[in-house]
Amino acid sequence: MKVDFLSVLCRSSDMERQVCFLLLLLAALNSASAGREERYQAAGGTLVMAPPYSGPITNILWKHNGNLVVQWLSSGLEYYGRFKDRTTLDTTTANLEITGMKEADSGLYTVEINFVAQDQEYDVKVIKNVSKPGVKPRPLTCTSDSESCVLVCNGDTTGAEPVTYSWRKGDGGWITEGKIMTIKNDEETRRFETFSCQMKNPVSEKESDPYKNPFSEKQDGSSVGLVV
CATH class of the missing domain: 2.60.40.10 (Immunoglobulins)
Known part of the structure; x- marks a missing residue:
């Protein structure tokens, strides 16, 4: 649906304006969830996230629920908090690997490449393997x-x-x-x-x-x- 059509609809009758606002709300929700991948991960396993990016990369910043996971700049590579010693960043692709996943590692992972926030996000849920019934x-x-x-x-x-x-x-x-x-x-x-x-x-x-x-x-x- 084109923006100019929505603009005309929003200036029309009360009923059409209500429809317009509903469509705008749905568009906003779709935009917010675009590129977000829901992923289940076994506790103790290895999580691999590979953002779809092509081209030269000069810096990378990964976050978990808004907190720093790893940052790579020209000055060097640094891992943060509990992700130290079990996280590996591929600086040529921005792929991130985290071993020994725990329940506390559940949450939203986001990445910035060349100082630009990427659309691809990972909503990770760490769960246990089922027991034998x-x-x-x-x-x-x-x-x-x-x-x-x-x-x-x-x-x-x-x-x-x-x-x-x-x-x-x-x-x-x-x-x-x-x-x-x-x-x-x-x-x-x-x-x-x-x-x-x-x-x-x-x-x-x-x-x-x-x-x-x-x-x-x-x-x-x-x-x-x-x-x-």
Whole structure:
């Protein structure tokens, strides 16, 4: 949408002016988020940020939440604060590498090249790898005589969010569902010998050991407890 069109619209009727201001607000929001990359990073891993810049570079300044990370000038290269000894700046490309990422390293990373703030920004969220889950039944004792049971994909998600859950019946494919899956004692369910669950976040994924289906035609009818 051209600026001259918006200018004309803003000088029109009250309704058109309201539309104009809304469009200007949306344009401002889009401009503010342009070039901002949301990135998840595994705790303890290495973060690499490569701003899209071509041409000769004479100076570089990286910031984290407005605080200095590293600065390169003709006078030399200097790293700051907790980023010392685990940060490497490529002065020919402005690429930045930070090892041993921690939760405190989450936040917005910005870069200035040749004293000009670049549009490319990195909104980094440092999260833990998911733990190995286990399938836990409800009630805790689920037998072949039960009408139905609830299976819970149980695992520690502290510091690992966002987490998604998937389930597998027997040797089938993974189906994304919630943390809880209800199984019924019917002919369809009895076809499967086991159930497995998987926890996944943007940096990792792990699956449980197979949980024996208490309703399977191949089970002996005894109670089935937690498999971890």
